[in-house]
Amino acid sequence: MDSGTNPNVREIPSSFGNMRQLESLDLSQNHLSGQIPPQFANLNFLAFLNVSNNQLTGRIPTSTQFSTFPNSSFEGNKGLWGPPLTSDIVAVPPPPKSNGSLSNPNSGDEIDWNIISVEIGFTCGFGIGVGSLLFCKRWRKWYYRTTFNILFKIFPQLEQRFGNHRRHVYVNTRWRH
Known part of the structure; x- marks a missing residue:
């Protein structure tokens, strides 16, 4: 588990993510650093995980399994962030920026033009139709x-029931003044 040059720095091997049948993993209090490998998101049978009291950093991998673990499984790692940790922790660093823009394009005061254009399109179309x-x-x-005509083709029994009232809908009639 040693990482290259410094024998005191230990990271979680990404090969742990290849153990698909792994059900329980306790790595607490092992002086681990670095990130939780993203391959851990593939551990579908993992029912218990504890990486508390290490020096782990970065985003917790996103998966259905990880959302079921309690906060105590990750406590004692000041650099970890993301679900299932709560927003009570103020010292969590913000998500990293890529190319000068936030990783979440819908954050802050930005306008989501995709939603606005759908609303405008629906309103105009509905207004024109009505x-x-x-x-x-x-x-x-x-x-x-x-x-x-469409209803009578779909439900022919309606024509028998309402056929005589059909003439009262303005079909081929003209108003004379």
Whole structure:
């Protein structure tokens, strides 16, 4: 478990992540440093993990298994951050920046234009559709006629029940003044 030049520095080997059937792992109080290997996220059978009281740093790997472990499994590592640790710890460093921008593009005061454009598009489309039915009699007649035709094709029994009322929907009638 030694890491290169300094014999006092020990890191968790990433090869532990290859032990797919591993159910329990206690690495507490081993003076470990570095990060928890991302391969640990692949340990689907891991029911118990304890890496407390080491000098581990970085983000805790994200997986369903890691979200089930209690905070006590990670305490005593001042440099660890991310779920399942709570936000009560103020000394946790912020996530690292990549290329001068935050790793989460939706953080802070930025506007998420994807959501805004969907809302504007829906509102305009809905307004055009409803407005055209309210203010254009010809489109309204076409809409009702088409809707009835579609419904009668899907549910033929409706035509027997409501067939005589079908004439009252403005089908091929003209208003005379």
